Amino acid sequence: MAEATQTRYRVEGMDCASCAAKIGTAVRRMPGVKDVSVSVTAGTMTVNHDAASDLSAIAKKVTGLGYSVSQLAGKATAAVTEGKDACCDRDHGPKGHKHADHNHGDHDHAEHGHTGHGHAQKVEAAEIEGLHGHDHGQTTGPWWASKKGRLTIFSGVALVVAYAIGHLVPSIAPYAFIVAMLIGLIPIARRAIMAAMAGTPFSIEMLMTIAAVGAVIINAGEEAAAVVFLFLVGELLEGVAAGKARASIQSLTALVPKEALLEQDGQTRAVPAESLAVGAVILVRPGDRISADGVILSGDSAIDEAPVTGESTPVRKSVDDKVFAGTINGDAALRVRVTAAAADNTIARVVKLVEEAQESKAPTERFIDRFSRYYTPGVVVVGALVAVIPPLFMGGAWGEWVYKGLAILLIGCPCALVISTPAAIAASLSAGARRGLLLKGGAVLETLGTITAVALDKTGTLTEGKPKVTDIIGFGHSEAEVLTFAAALETGSSHPLAKAILDKAADRARVPAASNAKALGGKGVTASVDGKAVFLGSPQAAGERVALSADQTARITALNDEGKTVSVLIIGETLAGAIAMRDEPRADAKSGLKALTDAGVKIVMLTGDNRRTATAIGSELGIEVRAELMPEDKQRIVGELKREGLIVAKVGDGINDAPALAAADIGIAMGGGTDVALETADAAVLHGRVGDVARMIDLSKRTMGNIRQNITIALGLKAVFLVTTIAGVTGLWPAILADTGATVLVTINALRLLAPVRNA
Secondary structure (H helix, E strand, O other): OOEEEEEEEEOOOOHHHHHHHHHHHHHHHOOEEEEEEEEOOOOOEEEEEOOOOOOOHHHHHHHHHEEEEOOOOOOOEEEEEOOOOOHHHHHOOHHEEEEEEEOOOOOOHHHHHOOOOOOOOOOOOOOOOOOHHHEEEEOOOHHHHHHHHHHHHHHHHHHHHHHHHHOOOHHHHHHHHHHHHHHHHHHHHHHHHHHHHHHOOOHHHHHHHHHHHHHHHOOOOHHHHHHHHHHHHHHHHHHHHHHHHHHHHHHEEEEEEEEOEEEEOOOEEEEEHHHHHOOOEEEEEEOOOOOOOOOEEEEEEEEEOHHHHOOOEEEEEOOOEOOOOOOOOOOOOOOEEEEHHHHHHHHHHHHHHHHHHHOOOOOOHHHHHHHHHHHHHHHHHHHHHHHHHHHHHOHHHHHHHHOHHHHHHHOOOHHHHHHHHHHHHHHHHHHHHHHOOOEHHHHHHHHHOOOOEEEOHHHHEEEEOOOEEEEEOOOOOOHHHHHHHHHHHHHHOOOHHHHHHHHHHOOOOOOOOOOEEEEEOOOOEEEEEEEEEEEEEEEEEEOOOOOOHHHHHHHHHHHHHHHOOEEEEEOOOEEEEEEEEEEOOOOOOHHHHHHHOOOOOOEEOOOOHHHHHHHHHHHHHEEEEEEOOOHHHHHHHHHHHHHHHOEEEEEEOOOHHHHHHHHHHHHEEEEOOOOHHHHOOOOOEEOOOOOOHHHHHHHHHHHHHHHHHHHHHEEEHHHOOOHHHHHOOOOOHHHHHHHHHHHHHHHHHHHHHOOOOOOO
16 A cells, blocks of 8 residues: 655635635646645645655645645655545544644654744645735735735726716716726636536636626626625635634744754853753743743742633742743743654644644534535536526516526525534634634634533542642641741752652751751651651651550541551651641642533543542542553543443543553543653643633533524525525625625624633
8 A cells, every 4th residue: 555645835825715625626736636624714735645756746836816825844744555545534533633633742843833824835836826915915904905915906996987977978987897896807707617627617706707797798887796795795704704713823933032042052042942952941031921841940930821721810929939931930930851842842733733623523514515516517507597597487587586696606605504613623722722722623622512421530630639638747846847847857859748848947947057968768768857756757656666656646547548648757756746748639630620510511530549649639529539540441441331322532741641642532642741741642731720610611601602693694695695695685696795794794603702711
């Protein structure tokens, strides 16, 4: 079997689903091309093709349709083996998308350049002369500065001039309107012919051309000129709306500063941020944006992560904490070791994931695409029958019924229907990404709204993933003394329990120095503090040194029963106190789980932790617990839930969660998790908030509601104007408004999803 290669292109100027369909159809007919995926909102095209395919010819084909095209920087990536239905796997649901379309584990991130859309390999293909009327150029900048904007203005001015001439010299008014019409129609007709030659005969441009020419033939030149102008206005509005949707995610790339302060050879100098290598050390001053993903080497500061994660309040971070590119350093200078190159930083990956996700069609979108293939030719047939049958067999007037048939052609244009789903999905993917909710495709977004069960890991998912001091008990000593002496013994240790004690003591009085420190394997640590022999260790080891009273033993046992780890402090020959620690639930875990149960979703904890600790956390959070599980056990339980008829989402952050993430209908990785979890999952919660799982489900439901509204708008307006046109109430002007108006309404309605996610 021949191995296919995948190449991605940046295509400038696509502003509707019709554009994407024409490009896809044309490229798919090229020799060696196996499959094509085109995203209007991302402005990208991914081509799966034979290794020997002529990439230059593919680019020229797209350029010939009137678009600007450039191959994304980086090498083409190996796709999948031909004959395994792989090119179409992205359309088989969320798992198909994940495993076949975008194998992130092997994906070359450098392919996408710094922001995911490099232009290093600009295709040298001149635009065909005469395409000035259909500017598929960039929609950035003011609309009136684009060629499409200028053409629309010129067409409008010509229409006004034609009306003026009609009033001044009525005898030449028909010719003036024909000239005004041709100004806009000629480029439209050329696009129609090019699309037909490329395999799309029933394009919106073709229907528009037939309707306008037909109107002139039946002496309705004035209406033809007005219809062409309104069509151009509709296209212009589509382009503006599509540009806003595209800019909503691409604006993230502007968050990363262009320069960084690199520490090298004891000096600091400014360098381009994109030149930073993994391992480099950078200085981030207070108020500066962090220029790369990294780990703090020194410093303690509040970091504003809202631009990347949606976190509304600054997060305090210190040594060994991770920081994201594009976030804002607060009140102190930080030294940061770079952990990801520019093309691999958090923002670049977010943009890339969303662009790839926008190329993956949801089930509803695929259905609409299939429907439109038959719908458009059907409209042409209906329009022809309306124009011909009444005059031939019912004695109707030819002019009247041909006019109605032409109006039906305009009413039946499928633009609004075809864009109804991808516009909503693209807006949702962008809105989610800006708030730390990453969804790998429309199929994932659509499935999330149907989730009926969520299985969550404990450590790092429901909990913070690191222990904290929960209780300090003094036995004849104050709590402050117990904490101070314990911190003295643990100074310099990197053990998680030791760090918990040191973090707790960080804002207390000065920790005294310890000498002669010695670790006792499996028991604890001893040292001399302020001239006193001090021991900190397990209750069992402490019991070997001093006698514990029944009350002391009972209090320690009670803490253990709550799933807490207890360290006992002995000063001299006296039991001084105890410190209890536990990996505590995330701040929003309880409210996040409540949001899921309020939505009617079954929740269950799947953890490899011991049953006592898991039960204690589960009781506090009010969630069913399955503990002491191996990775295969988690996968098995997910399968059992699915066999019960539930649609299951699995939420986790570690390697041991990967099998269950892959087995679930939707796998959701928590922020800060392992790369394996992030790449295996269908979605990711960047900030790690439990409540974001419920927000993902809510976003999905709002998106599907928006899609239903869009389909209702698209078909409802057409149905109304179809009836009124046949009844003779409306004509060509309302007909074009039924098409372009519906398209604009649908797009604007979809853009409402860019508003903040509820409860974010």
